[in-house]
Amino acid sequence: MSILREGEKLEDLQRNNLKIIQKKDAYRFSTDAVLLAHFVKLSKEDAMVVDLGTGSGILPILLSALYPRAAFVGIEIQEELADMAKRSVELNGLENSVQIIHGDLRRITDYLKPNCADTVVTNPPYIPKDGGLVSPNRSIALAKQEILCSLEDIFYAANRILKGRGSMFMIHRPQRLGDLCCLGRKYDLEPKGMRFVHPKAGREAHMVLIEFVKNSLPGMKVFPPLVVLKENGKYTQEVEEMYYGEKGQ
Amino acid sequence: MSILREGEKLEDLQRNNLKIIQKKDAYRFSTDAVLLAHFVKLSKEDAMVVDLGTGSGILPILLSALYPRAAFVGIEIQEELADMAKRSVELNGLENSVQIIHGDLRRITDYLKPNCADTVVTNPPYIPKDGGLVSPNRSIALAKQEILCSLEDIFYAANRILKGRGSMFMIHRPQRLGDLCCLGRKYDLEPKGMRFVHPKAGREAHMVLIEFVKNSLPGMKVFPPLVVLKENGKYTQEVEEMYYGEKGQ
Secondary structure, eight states: OTTOOTTEEEEEOSSTTOEEEEESSSOOOOHHHHHHHHHOOOSSTTOEEEEESOTTTHHHHHHHHHOTTOEEEEEESOHHHHHHHHHHHHHTTOTTTEEEEEOOGGGGGGTSOTTOEEEEEEOOOOBOTTSSOOOSSHHHHHHHBTTSOOHHHHHHHHHHHEEEEEEEEEEEOGGGHHHHHHHHHHTTEEEEEEEEEEEETTSOOOEEEEEEEETOOOOOEEOOOEEEEOTTSSBOHHHHHHHHOSTTO | OTTOOTTEEEEEOSSTTOEEEEESSSOOOOHHHHHHHHHOOOSSTTOEEEEESOTTTHHHHHHHHHOTTOEEEEEESOHHHHHHHHHHHHHTTOTTTEEEEESOGGGGGGTSOTTOEEEEEEOOOOBOTTSSOOOSSHHHHHHHBTTSOOHHHHHHHHHHHEEEEEEEEEEEOGGGHHHHHHHHHHTTEEEEEEEEEEEETTSOOOEEEEEEEETOOOOOEEOOOEEEEOTTSSBOHHHHHHHHOSTTO
16 A cells, blocks of 8 residues: 555554554554543534644544544654654545644644643653663654653643643653642643553552643542453453444444 | 540440540541551551641551551640540550650641651641631531641651651542642652542542652552442441451451
């Protein structure tokens, strides 16, 4: 298929006949994007939604199925990934609702007007610059580690482009919760809702879904936990429905 | 029984034959104290443990059953409650392991030496000074609302008396999580472990158990959730065992 470049493959998203181009040996979207897409709640159907660090474009593509009237902008610093995301958008015929920008979110207002977004979504790199091993694959390292974009850069960018009372929905590791709450306050993005993701019942959480609201008073809600796998290693019904469920189909 | 004053009653703690004096119409200990006592992990058997705002003395009395070799100090600003706590300590023959101080934790070093404590435990007032209705009962209002003691006062006191690497174990409302994380950082008490308490499965958390460690690097663990009641309204097995279980008996 001519839309694919060397080393790329096409993955079926099992929803609305959507497909996405991914690299075989580089960063690929994971369950995280699916969980985050289903945690997002838009304040209105025709919201303007910005994905900070969109990678393969998976979040706007998944969200476009859940919110067909919303407008999405995904910004990605890796040129190759941004190009791949653009081709995925075309492949799905989503040019009218999803725009991919190859750019640096640290200079977000070079591309987008301040206070233009109703909602921000982001699945940022999880690992601090100096923490853990950098992947020898540069593309994976940039997507997973805070090399070109720190957690603070994300909060700065969200603060710049969100309208007052606008929400940022993020998925991250629970290990960073202290950072997440304190950076949120620093950038006037109050943590308001959290849902912890446990790989199986009775295990420690390995991810957290978190909503920040701009210019909001303190007051956190902690929703019931989300368990990914049953004891037999298969998806729980809730996650199964996120992957293959009714909504948006 | 002469140990009781007017308006007081004796409650059986169902553990080690322990009993506690409570006021009929004022602040009484709740499930929170039981959950917190079981969340506490002492770094050594003969630890020096301080309870900030001990109320009826319930935490040191419960903990003395779980950790018979530890030394406990409870500080309480309400004279009547402190007096009641002292009588409960005597009633249980715990004078050698539990000391109750009638004092103001905002001046903690008037009573205790800096860096004297291995562990701090606290079940502080949940409601901000200006939030919600004050109870018309002064004793309840002081125990539940940040009138004589703000959340920040607790962190200040813990920072003063804890040794380096010492832990503070707290139970609080999830609504305050942003405050808890940011105050922790301000007073060099890094949030390191959390367990959310849900009244029933599938409901939002109504309490959070949280451990802060002094002079520690960031890195949070989120343990499996604790569910209090089964669908039929009876305690889950885990909570049942906290109330009536083997440990410490």
